[in-house]
Amino acid sequence: MANTDSVNIRVLSLNCWGIRYVSKHTAQRYAMIGDMLCKEEHDVVLLQEVWSEKDYLFLKKKLACSHPHSHHFKSGVIGSGLAIFSKHRIHETFLYRYSLNGYPYMAQHGDWFGGKAVGMAVLKFGSLTANVYVTHLHAEYCRDKDSYLPHRVVQAWELQQFVRHTSVGADVVILGGDLNMHPQDLGNRLLLSYTGLRDSYLEAAKFDGCENGMTLVADNPFICKKELAPFEKGIRIDYILFKGSSKTDVYCDFMSTTKGSVPDHPFPYSDHEALTSVLRLETERDGPRTSKNPDSAAGKLAELVDIVTEARTEVKVGLHCAERMRYTASRTGVMGLALLFLELAIAAVPWLALGAEQPFPRTSFYLLAALCFAILTATALLYVFYTTELKSLQGAEDQMRLAVGSLQEKLRGFPLALPHDAHLRPPPAGQGPEE
Amino acid sequence: MANTDSVNIRVLSLNCWGIRYVSKHTAQRYAMIGDMLCKEEHDVVLLQEVWSEKDYLFLKKKLACSHPHSHHFKSGVIGSGLAIFSKHRIHETFLYRYSLNGYPYMAQHGDWFGGKAVGMAVLKFGSLTANVYVTHLHAEYCRDKDSYLPHRVVQAWELQQFVRHTSVGADVVILGGDLNMHPQDLGNRLLLSYTGLRDSYLEAAKFDGCENGMTLVADNPFICKKELAPFEKGIRIDYILFKGSSKTDVYCDFMSTTKGSVPDHPFPYSDHEALTSVLRLETERDGPRTSKNPDSAAGKLAELVDIVTEARTEVKVGLHCAERMRYTASRTGVMGLALLFLELAIAAVPWLALGAEQPFPRTSFYLLAALCFAILTATALLYVFYTTELKSLQGAEDQMRLAVGSLQEKLRGFPLALPHDAHLRPPPAGQGPEE
Numbered sequence: 001m002a003n004t005d006s007v008n009i010r011v012l013s014l015n016c017w018g019i020r021y022v023s024k025h026t027a028q029r030y031a032m033i034g035d036m037l038c039k040e041e042h043d044v045v046l047l048q049e050v051w052s053e054k055d056y057l058f059l060k061k062k063l064a065c066s067h068p069h070s071h072h073f074k075s076g077v078i079g080s081g082l083a084i085f086s087k088h089r090i091h092e093t094f095l096y097r098y099s100l101n102g103y104p105y106m107a108q109h110g111d112w113f114g115g116k117a118v119g120m121a122v123l124k125f126g127s128l129t130a131n132v133y134v135t136h137l138h139a140e141y142c143r144d145k146d147s148y149l150p151h152r153v154v155q156a157w158e159l160q161q162f163v164r165h166t167s168v169g170a171d172v173v174i175l176g177g178d179l180n181m182h183p184q185d186l187g188n189r190l191l192l193s194y195t196g197l198r199d200s201y202l203e204a205a206k207f208d209g210c211e212n213g214m215t216l217v218a219d220n221p222f223i224c225k226k227e228l229a230p231f232e233k234g235i236r237i238d239y240i241l242f243k244g245s246s247k248t249d250v251y252c253d254f255m256s257t258t259k260g261s262v263p264d265h266p267f268p269y270s271d272h273e274a275l276t277s278v279l280r281l282e283t284e285r286d287g288p289r290t291s292k293n294p295d296s297a298a299g300k301l302a303e304l305v306d307i308v309t310e311a312r313t314e315v316k317v318g319l320h321c322a323e324r325m326r327y328t329a330s331r332t333g334v335m336g337l338a339l340l341f342l343e344l345a346i347a348a349v350p351w352l353a354l355g356a357e358q359p360f361p362r363t364s365f366y367l368l369a370a371l372c373f374a375i376l377t378a379t380a381l382l383y384v385f386y387t388t389e390l391k392s393l394q395g396a397e398d399q400m401r402l403a404v405g406s407l408q409e410k411l412r413g414f415p416l417a418l419p420h421d422a423h424l425r426p427p428p429a430g431q432g433p434e435e
Numbered sequence: 436m437a438n439t440d441s442v443n444i445r446v447l448s449l450n451c452w453g454i455r456y457v458s459k460h461t462a463q464r465y466a467m468i469g470d471m472l473c474k475e476e477h478d479v480v481l482l483q484e485v486w487s488e489k490d491y492l493f494l495k496k497k498l499a500c501s502h503p504h505s506h507h508f509k510s511g512v513i514g515s516g517l518a519i520f521s522k523h524r525i526h527e528t529f530l531y532r533y534s535l536n537g538y539p540y541m542a543q544h545g546d547w548f549g550g551k552a553v554g555m556a557v558l559k560f561g562s563l564t565a566n567v568y569v570t571h572l573h574a575e576y577c578r579d580k581d582s583y584l585p586h587r588v589v590q591a592w593e594l595q596q597f598v599r600h601t602s603v604g605a606d607v608v609i610l611g612g613d614l615n616m617h618p619q620d621l622g623n624r625l626l627l628s629y630t631g632l633r634d635s636y637l638e639a640a641k642f643d644g645c646e647n648g649m650t651l652v653a654d655n656p657f658i659c660k661k662e663l664a665p666f667e668k669g670i671r672i673d674y675i676l677f678k679g680s681s682k683t684d685v686y687c688d689f690m691s692t693t694k695g696s697v698p699d700h701p702f703p704y705s706d707h708e709a710l711t712s713v714l715r716l717e718t719e720r721d722g723p724r725t726s727k728n729p730d731s732a733a734g735k736l737a738e739l740v741d742i743v744t745e746a747r748t749e750v751k752v753g754l755h756c757a758e759r760m761r762y763t764a765s766r767t768g769v770m771g772l773a774l775l776f777l778e779l780a781i782a783a784v785p786w787l788a789l790g791a792e793q794p795f796p797r798t799s800f801y802l803l804a805a806l807c808f809a810i811l812t813a814t815a816l817l818y819v820f821y822t823t824e825l826k827s828l829q830g831a832e833d834q835m836r837l838a839v840g841s842l843q844e845k846l847r848g849f850p851l852a853l854p855h856d857a858h859l860r861p862p863p864a865g866q867g868p869e870e
Contacts, residue, residue, distance in 0.1 A: 071837065074830035075534070077823055091841040093834050094596045097534065099510070115826070120600075161529045165555070168604035366801040387512055391550070395509035399528050402506065406526040 007125050007281045008253075012040070013176030013240050015048040015136065015272035017222065018055050018081070019110075024222060025267055030055050032262060033269050034062035037085065041066050042276065044123070045085040046134040046176035046240075051114070056083055073134075076115015082134045082177075084121050092122040096162045099392035100151040102138055104385065111138050111148075118159050118177075120166060128248060128281060131170035133163055135177040137187070141227075150318020152180065153311050154396045156187030160194040161399075171248040172281055173197065175241040178215075178272060183236055190311050193304045197241035200252045200277040209257030212236060215273045219260050222271035240277040247283060254278040298414035305407050312400040319393045326386035329379045336375030343368050442560050442716045443688075447472070448611030448675050450483040450571065450707035452657065453490050453516070454545075459657060460702055465490050467697060468704050469497035472520065476501050477711065479558070480520040481569040481611035481675075486549070491518055508569075511550015517569045517612075519556050527557040531597045534827040535586040537573055539820065546573050546583075553594050553612075555601060563683060563716060566605035568598055570612040572622070576662075585753020587615065588746050589831045591622030595629040596834075606683040607716055608632065610676040613650075613707060618671055625746050628739045632676035635687045635712040644692030647671060650708045654695050657706035675712040682718060689713040733849035740842050747835040754828045761821035764814045771810030778803050 016033060017023045037045055037059075045067060050056050056072040063070070067085035071093045074080065080097075084090065096118050102111035118135035137155045138148050146152075156179075167173045175197060181188040183199070191197065201213040210217050217234035218225050228234060244250040257273040347365060451468060452458045472480055472494075480502060485491050491507040498505070502520035506528045509515065515532075519525065531553050537546035553570035572590045573583050581587075591614075602608045610632060616623040618634070626632065636648040645652050652669035653660050663669060679685040692708040782800060 071833065074826040074833070076826065077819055079826060089841070089844070090837055092596075092838055094600055095534075095830060095834075097532065099530075099532065115823075161527075165529055165601040362797050362801075366805075370805065384512055388550075391509040391511065391514060395530060398506060398509070399530075402525055403527055406524070409524070 005283045009279045010042045011044045012042040012276050013046045014274040015178040017270045018049050020052050038066045047083040048136040048178045049081045050083045051081045073119035075117045077113045080117040082119045088123045090121045094120045098155045100154050128171040130172040131167045133175040137180045153314045156190050160191045163195050171245050173243045178238050197243050200240040200255045203252040204255035206254045249282045251280045301411045315397045322389045329382040333379030340372035440718045444714045445477040446479045447477040447711045448481045449709040450613040452705045453484050455487050473501045482518040483571040483613045484516045485518045486516045508554035510552045512548045515552040517554045523558045525556045529555045533590045535589045563606040565607040566602045568610040572615045588749045591625050595626045598630050606680050608678045613673050632678050635675040635690045638687040639690035641689045684717045686715045736846045750832045757824045764817040768814030775807035
C-alpha cells in the first residue's frame with residue numbers, strides 16, 4: 001500500500017424525467033436537483049432525460065461554482081437528454097447515436113424522437129485519464145411482450161462496442177445511466193462481460209439505499225404501480241459501472257441511492273432514484289501489474305461466446321419481425337394503389353363515353369382519392385423505415401457473427417497458447433468466419 | 436535494422452460507383468474489379484459505393500479464395516456502400532454513422548439516402564493489431580457555392596474523433612476511402628492534424644500513377660468534364676492514410692493509381708481511380724521508442740488550434756444557414772395554415788347563412804384544401820429535419836469549443852511542462868472552457 005497513490009471520486013447518476021409539460025413539477029424538481037448537486041459537490045454528475053436546453057442552462061447556471069465544467073449532448077429531434085457536470089475540466093466529448101431506437105409511429109412511447117445515444121467525456125483526475133460515459137437505453141414498456149427487446153439488445157451491443165473501442169487508452173472507465181435493463185437481462189450481461197465493467201452496487205463495500213439497490217421503486221408517487229408488475233417493490237435499472245486498467249485499480253468503497261422522499265419537500269427528485277458511488281482509484285507507482293489467470297480467462301471467454309450467441313438469436317427474432325412488418329406495409333401500399341386505380345377507372349368510364357352523366361359523387365371521389373394518397377404515403381414511409389431497421393439489425397447480426405468467430409478462435413488457443421497468439425493457428429476446417 | 440521485424444502490407448481503395456440502373460456497365464465493371472482483385476491479391480481491399488448487396492455477394496464469391504474474409508457495412512436506407520475484403524481474418528467490425536449527410540429533398544444528389552458512415556475492422560498482421568477504416572464523405576457538387584461544406588466538415592470532425600478514440604490500442608492504423616476533399620481542404624487538414632495520419636501519396640518513396648496522384652481524372656469516360664472545372668485535368672479526393680504507434684513504424688514504399696483505361700477492356704473500373712499503397716510495418720524488438728520534440732509538438736498543437744477554430748467557424752455558418760431554412764419552413768407552414776383557415780371561412784359563410792348557394796366550386800375547394808395539407812405536411816417534415824440538423828451542428832460546435840479550450844490549455848504547458856502535466860496548472864482568468 002505504501003507504493004500506491006490513491007484518489008477518491010464521487011459519481012452521481014440520475015434520470016431527471018424532464019419532459020416539459022408532461023412530467024410533473026419539472027421546475028420545482030430541477031430546483032431541488034440543483035440544490036442537492038450544489039451541496040453534495042460530486043466530482044462527476046451524469047444526468048439523463050434533461051430534454052430541454054432551458055433546464056440544462058438552469059442547472060449550468062446553478063452549478064457554476066460547484067461544477068464549472070459541463071456538456072449537454074445534442075442529438076435527434078429533441079436531443080439525447082444526456083448531460084454531464086464535472087468539477088474537473090472536460091477535455092473532450094464524443095457522441096455515438098444508436099442505430100435503432102424504437103418506432104416513430106409509437107408516439108405515445110416517444111423514445112424514437114429522443115435520439116438516444118451514449119455520450120463520452122474525457123476527464124483528468126490528477127494524472128489519470130478517465131473516460132466517462134453517460135447513456136439511456138430504450139425503455140421497456142411491457143416485460144412479457146417486449147417488442148423493443150431486439151432494439152435494446154442492439155443498443156447494448158453498440159454501447160459495449162463503443163466503450164470497449166474508445167476506452168483502451170483510459171486509466172479509469174466510468175459508465176452511468178438508465179440502462180432500462182434488469183441486472184440479469186441479456187443486454188446487461190452482454191455489456192458487463194464484453195467490456196469488463198463492474199457494477200457499483202455489487203462491488204460496493206458498503207451500501208445505503210433502497211432494498212436490493214432498486215432505482216425505480218413502487219412507493220415513488222410519480223410511478224404507475226401497474227407498470228412495475230410483477231415486481232411489486234420495484235426494479236433496478238440504473239447503474240454506475242466502472243473499471244480500472246493495467247495502471248490503475250478501482251474499488252467502490254460506498255454506494256447509495258436516494259430513498260424516494262426528500263426532507264422538507266413534498267415529492268422526490270424524479271421518478272427514478274439517484275445513485276452515488278464513491279470510487280477509490282489506486283495507481284501503482286512501480287508500473288503496470290501483470291496478473292492473468294488463463295483458466296478464468298478461458299471461462300469468461302466461453303461465457304461471452306454464449307452471451308453473444310444469445311444476443312444474435314434475439315437480433316434474428318427482430319429481423320424476422322421487421323421483415324414481416326415491411327411485407328405488411330408493402331402489401332397495404334399495393335392495396336392502396338389498386339384502390340386508386342379502381343376509382344380512376346370507374347370515374348373514367350362515363351368520361352370516355354362522352355357526354356354520359358358522371359355517376360361518381362364528387363365529394364366521395366375526392367375523399368376516396370385523398371384516402372388512397374394517405375395510405376400510399378404512410379406505407380411508403382413505413383417501408384423506408386423498416387428497410388433502415390432491417391439494415392441496422394442485419395449489420396449488428398453480421399458484427400456478432402464475426403465477433404463469435406473471433407472469440408471462438410481465441411478460445412481454441414487456451415490453455416496451450418496465450419490469447420494474443422491464437423490467431424497464428426489456422427481454424428479447424430469448416431469453421432471459417434463466414435459460416 | 437537488425438533488431439526490427441518487418442512486414443509488407445498492400446492496401447487497395449476504390450470507389451466502385453455501383454449505383455444499380457444508374458451507373459454505366461455496372462455488371463461488367465464489377466467483373467473486371469473482381470478479376471483484378473483476385474489476381475493482385477492485396478492484403479486489404481477497401482471499397483466504397485458497393486450499394487447493392489447482390490454486387491457485394493458477387494465479389495465475395497469471386498474473391499472467396501484470394502480474400503476469404505469480408506464485411507459489408509450496413510446503414511441507412513440503401514446501405515453505407517462500404518465493404519472490406521481481407522486476406523487476414525477480420526476479428527471485429529464497428530460502424531459509426533455520421534450525424535449529418537445532406538438533405539433528403541436533394542434526391543438528385545442522393546447522398547442522404549446512403550447512410551454515409553465510417554466502418555472499422557480489427558485485423559491482425561502477424562502479431563500486430565491493425566485498425567482499418569473505410570469511409571466515404573458527402574460529395575462536393577459545386578466548389579464555388581458548396582452548400583454541403585458544413586456537413587462535410589462535421590463528417591471530417593466525427594471521422595477524426597472516431598479514428599482517434601478507437602485506435603489507441605492499435606499498432607497500425609490504416610484509413611482508405613473517398614473523402615471528397617482536396618488535399619488542402621479544411622476537413623482534410625483537420626483529419627490529418629488531429630489524428631496524426633499520414634498521406635500515402637505524399638509519403639510514398641516511389642509513385643506510379645496519374646499526374647499529381649489524381650483519382651478523379653478528366654479523361655475518364657464516365658466523368659462529366661464540366662463538373663471538374665476549374666480543375667482541367669482532374670482532382671485528388673481518394674486517399675490511403677496510415678500511422679504507426681509507439682511499437683511500430685510504418686513506411687510507404689510504393690504507391691500507385693490506375694490510369695483510367697484497363698488493358699483489353701473498353702472502359703475503366705470506375706469513375707474513380709483505384710489506389711494501391713505498399714506499407715512496410717517495422718516493429719522494434721527492444722520495446723517502444725520514445726522520441727518527442729517539444730518544440731515541434733507545440734507547433735503542431737498551435738496549428739491544430741487554428742484548424743479546429745476554422746472548422747468551428749464553418750460549422751457556425753452552417754448553423755446560421757440551418758436556422759434560416761427552419762425559419763423559412765415554419766413561415767411557409769404558417770402561411771399554408773392561414774390559407775386553409777381562409778378557405779374554410781369562405782366556405783362556411785353560405786353554410787352559416789342557411790340555404791344560401793355555395794359560391795365555392797367544389798373541385799377548387801378540394802384541390803385547394805389538398806394543397807394546404809401538402810404544404811403543412813412538407814413544412815412540418817422540413818421543420819423536424821432542420822431541427823435535427825441544428826442539433827447535430829450545435830453538438831459539433833460544442834465539442835469543438837471544448838477541444839479548442841483543452842488544446843489551448845495544453846499549449847500553455849509548453850515548453851515549461853510536458854503536455855500531460857498541463858492540466859495541473861489553473862487556466863488564466865477569463866479563459867475557462869465555457870467562454
